[in-house]
Amino acid sequence: MAPTKSTDKPEASFPVGCPVPITNQDFVTLAHGGGGRMMHNLIDRIVIPAFGNQPLESRHDGAVMRIDKGRLAFTTDSYVVHPLFFPGGDIGTLAVTGTVNDLAMCGARPLCLSAGLILEEGLPMATLERVVASMALTAKAAKVDIVTGDTKVVDRGKGDGLFVNTAGIGIIEHDLAIAPTSVRPGDAILLSGDVGRHGVAIMAVREGLQFETTLETDCAPLAEPVLALLGAGIEVHCLRDLTRGGLATTLIEIAESSRLHLGVSERDITIEEDVCGACEILGLDPLYLANEGRFVAFVPPAQADRALQVLRLHSVSATAVRIGAVSESPAALVTLHSRIGTKRILDMHSGEQLPRIC
Amino acid sequence: MKFVDEYRDQAKAEDLAQAIARIATKPWSIMEVCGGQTHSIVKYGIDELLPEHITLLHGPGCPVCVTPLELIDKALLIAARPEVIFCSFGDMLRVPGSGGDLFSVKAKGADVRIVYSPLEALKIARDNPRQEVVFFAVGFETTAPANAMAVFQAHAQKLPNFSVLVSHVLVPPAIAAILSAPDNRTQGFLAAGHVCTVMGFEEYLPLAQTFHVPIVVTGFEPVDILQGILMCVEQLEQGRAEVENQYARSVQRKGNRPAQELMSKVFRVVARKWRGVGEIPNSGFGLRDAFAAYDAETRFGVTGYHVDEDSECIAGQVLRGVKKPQECPAFGTRCTPERPLGATMVSSEGACAAYYQYRRHEQTSLAAGRRS
Amino acid sequence: MCLAVPGKILDVNGSETTRTGTVSFGGVSKEACLAFVPEAKVGDYVLVHAGFAISVVDEAEAAQTLEYFRQMGELRELEGKP
Numbered sequence: 001m002a003p004t005k006s007t008d009k010p011e012a013s014f015p016v017g018c019p020v021p022i023t024n025q026d027f028v029t030l031a032h033g034g035g036g037r038m039m040h041n042l043i044d045r046i047v048i049p050a051f052g053n054q055p056l057e058s059r060h061d062g063a064v065m066r067i068d069k070g071r072l073a074f075t076t077d078s079y080v081v082h083p084l085f086f087p088g089g090d091i092g093t094l095a096v097t098g099t100v101n102d103l104a105m106c107g108a109r110p111l112c113l114s115a116g117l118i119l120e121e122g123l124p125m126a127t128l129e130r131v132v133a134s135m136a137l138t139a140k141a142a143k144v145d146i147v148t149g150d151t152k153v154v155d156r157g158k159g160d161g162l163f164v165n166t167a168g169i170g171i172i173e174h175d176l177a178i179a180p181t182s183v184r185p186g187d188a189i190l191l192s193g194d195v196g197r198h199g200v201a202i203m204a205v206r207e208g209l210q211f212e213t214t215l216e217t218d219c220a221p222l223a224e225p226v227l228a229l230l231g232a233g234i235e236v237h238c239l240r241d242l243t244r245g246g247l248a249t250t251l252i253e254i255a256e257s258s259r260l261h262l263g264v265s266e267r268d269i270t271i272e273e274d275v276c277g278a279c280e281i282l283g284l285d286p287l288y289l290a291n292e293g294r295f296v297a298f299v300p301p302a303q304a305d306r307a308l309q310v311l312r313l314h315s316v317s318a319t320a321v322r323i324g325a326v327s328e329s330p331a332a333l334v335t336l337h338s339r340i341g342t343k344r345i346l347d348m349h350s351g352e353q354l355p356r357i358c
Numbered sequence: 359m360k361f362v363d364e365y366r367d368q369a370k371a372e373d374l375a376q377a378i379a380r381i382a383t384k385p386w387s388i389m390e391v392c393g394g395q396t397h398s399i400v401k402y403g404i405d406e407l408l409p410e411h412i413t414l415l416h417g418p419g420c421p422v423c424v425t426p427l428e429l430i431d432k433a434l435l436i437a438a439r440p441e442v443i444f445c446s447f448g449d450m451l452r453v454p455g456s457g458g459d460l461f462s463v464k465a466k467g468a469d470v471r472i473v474y475s476p477l478e479a480l481k482i483a484r485d486n487p488r489q490e491v492v493f494f495a496v497g498f499e500t501t502a503p504a505n506a507m508a509v510f511q512a513h514a515q516k517l518p519n520f521s522v523l524v525s526h527v528l529v530p531p532a533i534a535a536i537l538s539a540p541d542n543r544t545q546g547f548l549a550a551g552h553v554c555t556v557m558g559f560e561e562y563l564p565l566a567q568t569f570h571v572p573i574v575v576t577g578f579e580p581v582d583i584l585q586g587i588l589m590c591v592e593q594l595e596q597g598r599a600e601v602e603n604q605y606a607r608s609v610q611r612k613g614n615r616p617a618q619e620l621m622s623k624v625f626r627v628v629a630r631k632w633r634g635v636g637e638i639p640n641s642g643f644g645l646r647d648a649f650a651a652y653d654a655e656t657r658f659g660v661t662g663y664h665v666d667e668d669s670e671c672i673a674g675q676v677l678r679g680v681k682k683p684q685e686c687p688a689f690g691t692r693c694t695p696e697r698p699l700g701a702t703m704v705s706s707e708g709a710c711a712a713y714y715q716y717r718r719h720e721q722t723s724l725a726a727g728r729r730s
Numbered sequence: 731m732c733l734a735v736p737g738k739i740l741d742v743n744g745s746e747t748t749r750t751g752t753v754s755f756g757g758v759s760k761e762a763c764l765a766f767v768p769e770a771k772v773g774d775y776v777l778v779h780a781g782f783a784i785s786v787v788d789e790a791e792a793a794q795t796l797e798y799f800r801q802m803g804e805l806r807e808l809e810g811k812p
Contacts, residue, residue: 200758211760212752276359277756280735281778282474283448340371340580342403347715349695354448355474357501357780358393358422358732359756361736361775361787364796373802394732419732447780475781477763497780500734503766504780510747552734555777555785578732581799607792608734608777608785617766617784620747 028123033153043151046129050136051115055147063147065112067171073108075099076167084127084161087201088216089292091164092134097219097292098243099168100142104223105239105295107178107230108170110142115149115166120159131162142221144168174230180257182237187326188304189262190297192225192317193218194270195247199289200278203355211281215274220293225314229297232310238298242291248346249288250296251334262334264324283356287336288349298326361607365579366402374584375407378591385411386594387543388587389536389679391529392498392550393420393708394578400712402580412591415544415679416709418532418635421497422449423677423701423708425525426631430455432660433523434463436492439658443469443486445479446494453704456665476508476522483512483520492654495522500552502526502643503617506624509645509652521654526643527630529553530561535638536678537569544679546590548576548583551605558613562601570599577605624649633701634674671700676709683710690714734779736787737762739772753778 031038048056055063079095096113103110115135119128139146146166176182197218204213222241229236238258240250247269255262271279271286279286293316299307304322311320334346364370390396396416399405405414418424434455437444444460451460451472464470469489473479476493483491495505505522512520529550536542549562554575562573572593576586586604593600603609623646630642645653655661670688675681683689683702693699695711702708737753742764744750749764753776762776767783770776776783 211758213758215758272757273359274757277737277754277758280359280362281733281737281755281758281760283733338402339366339368340402340407341368342406344401344403349715351452351696354451355472356449356733357447357474357497358420358449359736360738361792364792367799369803370799373799373806376806377802392732397732474760475763477781500732500784501780503784504763504782507747507763507765507782514747550732552732552777552779552784555734585795607788607795610785610788614766614784616768620766 026125028119028121028125028128028153030121030153030155033119033151039151046125046132047149047151050132051139051146052136053145053147055145063112065147067111071172073103073106073170073172074167075102075106076165077102078163078165080160080163081202082160083205084131086205086217087213089219090131090134091162092131093138093219094292095164095166096135096138096142096144096146097221099166100144101222101241101295103168103170104221104226105178105241106170106172107174107176107226107236107239108172109227110144110168110170110223112145112147113139113166113168115146115164117149117151118159118163119151119153120161121153121156123161127162131164138221142223176230176236178236178239180238180254183254183258183260183298183326184237184300185260185326185328186301187237187298188301188322189264189324189326190299190304190307190311190320191247191269191323192222192295192297192311192320193293194272194275194319195242195291195294196271196275196279196286196289198292199246199284199286200275202290203278203282211278213274213278215272215278218291218293220316222293222295222316225311225317226295228310228314229307232306234303234307234310235300236297237300239295241295244290245348246286246288246290247296248285248334249348252346252348254296254298255334256332259331261327261329261331262324263327263337264334265337266339268321268323270319270321283358284353287346288353301325362579365577365581367581370581371407371584374581374588378412378584378588379409381588381595382409382412382591383595385413386545386591387413387415387679388546388548388590389415389417389544390548390576390583391417391419391533392553392578393423394552395419395548395550395576395583396709396712398578398580398583400715404580404583407584408587412587416676416712417536417679418632418677419498419529419550420702420708421501421525421527422453422704423673424527424632424635425450425453425496425701426633427455428663428665429523429525430459431665432655432663433460433494434458435660436523436654436658437463437468437470438466439490441490443471443482443489443491444494445471445473445482445491447496448472450494450496453701454698476504477511480508480511480517480520483517484515487519489519491520493520493522495524495526497526498529498550498553499557500550500555502621502625503556503614506621509624509649510620512652513649521652521657522645523654524644525630526625527632528627528641528643530565531638531641532632533565535635537565537571539678541680542678544571546571546594547573548586548590549573551575551577551582551609554605554609554613556614556617558611559601559603559609560611566599566601572599573601575601575603575605575609577608632677634671634677636674673700673702673710676702683713686710734777734784736775736777739764739770739774739776742772751783753783
């Protein structure tokens with residue numbers, strides 16, 4: 001962010017000698033992205049107080065931090081979810097959690113985040129405040145600071161309300177190479193909890209599909225259980241959080257990258273009753289639904305029990321279970337052992353799963 | 359979930375599979391008519407549980423798959439109009455027309471919305487009085503009552519901005535067409551349980567008699583399907599050709615009378631073209647004159663449109679159970695779910711898509727198994 | 731045609747063609763039109779397709795089918811099959 005020479009109080013309601021009144025605006029306008037007084041007021045009034053940290057408050061072009069020698073993890077993601085608010089969370093919650101979790105999946109301790117906001121002209125200021133507050137709260141819970149960022153405003157009709165990009169840096173405090181290429185035949189496949197909740201929570205508020213449920217998104221930061229696994233000396237071979245495409249897609253990606261075979265049992269995968277009900281009426285497969293607070297871990301078989309013990313001490317992975325194992329062949333495929341005792345190969349869906357009646 | 363989980367039980371499935379193996383002394387080919395049954399069979403690997411000499415054929419029970427190409431094209435034309443909000447079940451969004459699908463029309467700026475029920479399309483019409491709301495009324499008899507009610511309520515509420523693009527098809531004429539074809543291989547049928555929930559099963563009695571085939575009204579869960587197959591094989595072994603009801607918890611002989619009454623108020627039986635099969639007389643529903651004002655084809659002037667199918671696509675033969683998806687030269691290469699040549703590859707109920715998703719690796723894995 | 735799911739009626743409103751009810755499917759509830767099942771009441775299970783109840787689940791028939799399965803299972807055990 002550019003430095004400001006402002007001596008005005010951020011909460012000033014009336015200008016002195018300026019033809020355009022800088023009132024407490026209810027809506028984002030193009031002027032808020034113009035680089036002038038209104039943009040600075042927006043950042044000073046809404047963004048900086050919410051994220052409140054020293055690098056951000058210095059209002060420099062970038063944040064500078066000191067780190068020890070070692071390896072860094074670096075990741076970025078953009079968030080365009082619609083609607084902006086859904087049961088249990090919003091785009092802000094996702095934007096922080098998603099990037100924190102990607103760092104965690106590298107086995108890194110999340111250090112700091114950047115946040116780029118693209119606002120559509122006409123976005124209610126109250127919406128922006130709510131999202132920023134969510135981001136601040138989520139960052140605090142995940143023990144990261146948002147130390148730098150950017151704000152832009154686009155013409156009405158060009159932005160779907162609000163887009164967020166977050167990038168993150170984490171410190172790697174171990175020597176393991178956590179990646180699909182480290183997966184070995186015999187590895188146990190662990191799943192941190194039940195699946196499908198986020199996907200159903202979003203569906204519940206989409207127009208044309210509304211239904212009543214007390215289900216909320218499973219969106220949650222995952223760094224703690226991962227760091228606990230590493231701290232307990234578990235030789236973690238691979239981690240992956242589930243996100244879009246669900247458990248099935250994640251497993252397929254890992255099978256294809258590692259060129260190994262993954263066998264999992266339907267019986268061991270927990271799906272909450274609400275999620276089952278929603279999937280039945282919309283004709284969706286919960287194994288392909290999005291999650292925002294679940295991950296799979298690949299560990300040596302001898303350490304599987306201990307790993308589960310460690311995971312179950314953390315609320316976000318309290319119901320962690322072993323769902324299957326890795327073998328050599330058939331290579332690059334995932335086999336699901338169904339609840340009626342038959343087998344099928346899991347394949348990726350070509351696009352987003354759509355509700356069906358047929 | 360009650361009335362669902364009990365029918366996905368492994369022990370029951372195994373008992374039924376073993377019973378089938380015990381009584382099947384000869385090879386038999388049985389067709390399931392409904393796409394939902396195809397989906398279940400492939401998802402749960404039911405044919406894995408059957409003895410080798412029982413063959414399951416997948417019939418034209420996917421209304422999405424059999425919607426004629428020109429009707430998809432009409433839908434695309436209507437949806438592209440700026441004053442239209444086009445509402446559809448999710449199933450139809452990716453079915454390819456001559457140049458694109460509803461998804462691509464949406465990407466170009468059309469207002470295309472997925473709804474779970476036609477009543478939601480009605481609500482959209484009420485909420486958007488200055489837009490024309492068109493609902494894609496696709497389906498077998500199962501969905502006809504719902505679509506009839508939407509039109510009936512639009513009429514009662516005098517909604518001027520609502521219309522339906524109708525593509526309803528009926529099961530019994532399709533079964534007759536399949537059995538009459540000279541290359542027919544089907545010896546017994548599993549009739550569609552939810553179609554029969556609405557229509558009852560009396561209209562299958564003359565079919566069973568005329569063509570001497572057993573017809574078992576069957577549900578959708580793996581245990582239902584296995585029991586339906588058992589009942590069908592029993593009949594075949596005993597040389598009987600009767601209509602039996604496996605899905606008695608949902609289907610009654612005469613079906614749902616209030617639903618049938620409303621359907622006959624709103625719809626009349628017409629000839630319909632089935633994609634990949636051709637025109638079958640008296641095989642579909644069209645709006646009655648009293649409700650003709652709600653016909654979207656007339657309202658938007660897209661009647662009298664004709665289009666030819668892709669010549670490489672063998673969906674018609676797949677739909678009649680004459681060929682299996684893997685026997686198509688384009689399967690998995692020139693024809694995939696991402697770039698489908700025909701509707702059977704698009705709809706998740708279509709035999710080709712189901713095989714692609716669940717089965718195409720079988721050859722690979724079998725080969726790998728033999729090598730390792 | 732196909733996707734119809736059994737759910738339990740929690741409440742009923744309206745009458746005849748505008749008769750609707752809240753139906754619960756394993757904890758998730760959605761409104762469904764009950765115009766085609768005039769005999770259905772609170773507590774009944776109905777089969778719902780595209781927002782419409784198309785039949786009332788015949789619990790006696792369901793129980794009979796499950797009893798048949800149970801007997802099949804017992805018979806297999808008696809015959810010493812695995």
